[in-house]
Amino acid sequence: MNKFKQEILQHQLNSIEYVKSLNTLSEKEWRAQIHEGKWTVAEIIGHFIPWDEFVLHKRLPYLFSEHELPKCPDSEKTNEKSASISREQNKRVTIDNFVSTRKALYKAIDEIPNDRWEVKFSIGKTTLSLYEYFKGLAQHDLHHFEQIKNTIRLLM
Template sequence: MNKESIINEKLSLIEWSISLRSISNELWFKSFLAGSWGTADVISHFISWDQFMIKNRIPYILKGKSFPKISVDVESINKGAINYARSGITKEELINKFISVRKELVSFIDAIPAKKFDQPFPGKEPMTLIEYFVRMVHHDLKHKEQILSFLKTEVHS
């Protein structure tokens, strides 16, 4: 994978998210399993982590600096995403927010010089930007597959 393919993968999720506008509100909020997330929660989760990267990762990558020493409370970020998804925001508004934030993230990724993608970057563990962003792409795809599997079983049940 290279910079262009990472950007394309990140953008492809926008196109896919648009297709979610057609699912019912009942399915939009329905948990995949008892006590688990629903589709709305995952889309909000994408927003939260894209915003985290925009604020706490990309600026430092662009400047060639180490990430700030901040405590990353994954559970708190994920809980905030679920609360946001269920705050009364409509499906349309949440999808539009995701599209807007994802486009912003992609524009930041696009601003990173291609030659930096093969170089190690400062972080907890040594890795290249390609490796870092490939992990993010796999994270997106894991959640996309989770939603697709859920919707497939719901439509056929």
């Protein structure tokens, strides 16, 4: 297996396991803001779901086709909507939705041929490889996971 693909797939599995581990959080920890005026743990996890769905349905099918990539949704509106849903939703539902969406993304990534991982493509004016694209998404995940870990540490 391509080493880049393997790295990204491992990240996807690790992220699923990490988010599943958040089931052990108390309601107070789950609803804790990462900083004053910032998102809660619940909102952070919830915001991943529409973006994973976007990558799954509006990026991957188009990356190596002749069709133009669909426009990215308005990030502010998408994030606010997902945060709002997560504020109202039960912790288990948010985590289960994350896990099922991320598993679908994992499966789609796993189906990408090994020879595609270093092929360059363009998103707007940016040219990058599939590995670079998914590495950026993984770094975004890890940034938020670190915020969550720091928040939980402070509550203990």
